[in-house]
Amino acid sequence: xxxxxxxxxxxxxxxxxxxxxxxxxxxxxxxxxxxxxxxxxxxxxxxxxxxxxxxxxxxxxxxxxxxxxxxxxxxxxxxxxxxxxxxxxxxxxxxxxxxxxxxxxxxxxxxxxxxxxxxxxxxxxxxxxxxxxxxxxxxxxxxxxxxxxxxxxxxxxxxxxxxxxxxxxxxxxxxxxxxxxxxxxxxxxxxxxxxxxxxxxxxxxxxxxxxxxxxxxxxxxxxxxxxxxxxxxxxxxxxxxxxxxxxxxxxxxxxxxxxxxxxxxxxxxxxxxxxxxxxxxxxxxxxxxxxxxxxxxxxxxxxxxxxxxxxxxxxxxxxxxxxxxxxxx
Numbered sequence: 001x002x003x004x005x006x007x008x009x010x011x012x013x014x015x016x017x018x019x020x021x022x023x024x025x026x027x028x029x030x031x032x033x034x035x036x037x038x039x040x041x042x043x044x045x046x047x048x049x050x051x052x053x054x055x056x057x058x059x060x061x062x063x064x065x066x067x068x069x070x071x072x073x074x075x076x077x078x079x080x081x082x083x084x085x086x087x088x089x090x091x092x093x094x095x096x097x098x099x100x101x102x103x104x105x106x107x108x109x110x111x112x113x114x115x116x117x118x119x120x121x122x123x124x125x126x127x128x129x130x131x132x133x134x135x136x137x138x139x140x141x142x143x144x145x146x147x148x149x150x151x152x153x154x155x156x157x158x159x160x161x162x163x164x165x166x167x168x169x170x171x172x173x174x175x176x177x178x179x180x181x182x183x184x185x186x187x188x189x190x191x192x193x194x195x196x197x198x199x200x201x202x203x204x205x206x207x208x209x210x211x212x213x214x215x216x217x218x219x220x221x222x223x224x225x226x227x228x229x230x231x232x233x234x235x236x237x238x239x240x241x242x243x244x245x246x247x248x249x250x251x252x253x254x255x256x257x258x259x260x261x262x263x264x265x266x267x268x269x270x271x272x273x274x275x276x277x278x279x280x281x282x283x284x285x286x287x288x289x290x291x292x293x294x295x296x297x298x299x300x301x302x303x304x305x306x307x308x309x310x311x312x313x314x315x316x317x318x319x320x321x322x323x324x325x326x327x328x329x
Contacts, residue, residue, distance in 0.1 A: 011091025018099035025203035035117035038189045057183045058125040064259045070322045071252040075235040076115035077137045083108045089153045132321040135241040143237040148229045154222035157207045162231045164201035173261045217290035224293035251318035264308035272301045
């Protein structure tokens with residue numbers, strides 16, 4: 001049987017558990033928070049007073065914070081790209097509406113709220129150039145992305161396991177910084193977004209756990225492949241208006257590192273957490289090739305840690321069009 005057919009067979013096997021996965025890791029629409037729950041409600045009499053208060057508190061947040069918050073928002077807003085990518089995975093039948101396509105649509109529904117609530121907060125804050133933000137989002141959706149996974153579910157589930165944990169870390173740290181500056185509303189908002197990301201991480205990492213049980217060698221090779229490739233951030237094609245593709249991502253990444261929101265050390269830590277989660281050192285029944293892949297995976301975090309410790313971040317502050325000029329010091 002071909003590798004493609006084995007993957008399809010495994011996806012069909014796991015599809016029988018999709019209803020359980022949805023019950024375990026997703027929350028019904030009527031019970032989960034919505035953006036309106038967390039921001040000033042335009043239908044109330046005290047709406048303008050609440051917006052004024054939000055804007056006053058937001059004034060204390062520094063320039064780099066706004067760069068990171070905008071970048072996080074744009075990343076979340078590019079959801080149409082992510083859904084269309086996931087719907088192309090082997091074993092997902094969107095037209096036939098099988099179990100996997102149901103999972104991805106419901107996952108998308110939860111994720112969609114993140115961009116909505118962050119975008120509304122940015123708009124109400126008055127601290128960013130919303131038209132520039134909107135143009136960057138438009139570009140990012142137009143440009144799509146290439147994360148090197150193809151239609152392989154094993155590689156894609158490694159990617160989503162990693163990325164959902166990375167976004168949890170980022171949103172959680174942004175929440176803490178907001179709290180430190182006295183912005184309780186933004187703190188709560190980002191904490192709830194982070195909570196969603198952690199649930200989604202647990203779901204995708206569980207999919208990989210299940211695959212390791214039935215196809216350990218191929219799953220190990222897929223994990224090695226993604227780590228060799230290096231996990232690419234979903235917004236790696238980020239650009240501002242009038243600029244070439246991918247020209248803004250490194251500057252955004254540098255701002256996140258300076259602020260301590262997401263760093264090279266976090267990348268290594270996530271690798272280690274996945275290795276522990278999937279108990280890579282204990283998996284049995286591997287082919288010789290997969291055993292070599294395991295050795296590579298087990299040794300990689302220490303190698304990457306040494307590299308990350310030598311990385312330097314430029315001192316100069318890159319000026320983004322996203323943020324109001326008055327905030328740049």
